Amino acid sequence: MDQQKIGRFIATERKEKGLTQAALAEKLGITDRAISKWETGKSLPDASLMLELSEILGINVNELLTGERIKVDEYQKIAEENLLEMRKKEEISNKKLLNFEIIICILGFLSLGAFMGIAVLADISWLLRSVIIGLAILVFGITTACSFKIEHDAGYYMCPNCNHTYVPAMKWIVFAPHMGWKKHMKCPKCNKKGWHKKVLSK
Incomplete structure (x- = not known):
């Protein structure tokens, strides 16, 4: 545009x-x-x-x-072009968000590992060790929550049974078994369970 x-x-x-x-x-x-x-x-x-x-x-x-x-005779063609361009922009935006989610997850695990390593290996008092462990859990919790929010907001999931694309409820994002960019969920349209694939646009 x-x-x-x-x-x-x-x-x-x-x-x-x-x-x-x-x-x-x-x-x-x-x-x-x-x-x-x-x-x-x-x-x-x-x-x-x-x-x-x-x-x-x-x-x-x-x-x-x-x-x-x-002009009336050009309307359909231009409408389709606009829809395709908007879809492309949505895909690019969602891809950036999902890449950001990966970075957040990596930082969360690295922070957890670093803090826990210090807490276990360093010669420090019990109180300071407890504070560091608490801080590690807090940082990991924040990065995990951010990751779930991005996962919910970026893109859609597609049902393998009826090809319906939708945004699942947050409980499915958090608790559904997952494998890569797939989650095992129940489709809100056909009510069948399966491995639903992440897609960037409808």
């Missing part, structure tokens, strides 16, 4: 509606600084605002994402 082109399009359509940046921001419940960033191509509107923004400007979401008015 061409952010500069989209920004110019938003500015043009806003002015045609006789709206200032401040007036548009007020309608959307955001700051005029956010509008300015959109119109200068520094950022894109959040997905949660795109429909409302399009309605205010009298355009549709595909025109917003394309940065121009779309």
Whole structure:
């Protein structure tokens, strides 16, 4: 997506509606600084605002994402291109999050090993040893919780039985048996259990 082109399009359509940046921001419940960033191509509107923004400007979401008015005969093609591009961006974003999860897990285990090594091998008092062990457990707990949160938020899981893609409840993320990027869970659609594979997009 061409952010500069989209920004110019938003500015043009806003002015045609006789709206200032401040007036548009007020309608959307955001700051005029956010509008300015959109119109200068520094950022894109959040997905949660795109429909409302399009309605205010009298355009549709595909025109917003394309940065121009779309002819009726080109609508289907451009809609598909926009969907593919949004899917690609989602996959890249989720892949980065999952890589970050791996780093967090490694740091968690390294920290646990380092703290426990110090607690066991160092010639220190019982009190200090207890503090170090407690700190090790705390750090490991925090990194594990962060890892579970990323695992829940990044991507989806696909049922091997019906190919349904979904975000499982946190209890499945925490307690379901796993093997690599697969978890043994029950599908919320077909209710069958199996090894559900992690996928980056629907």
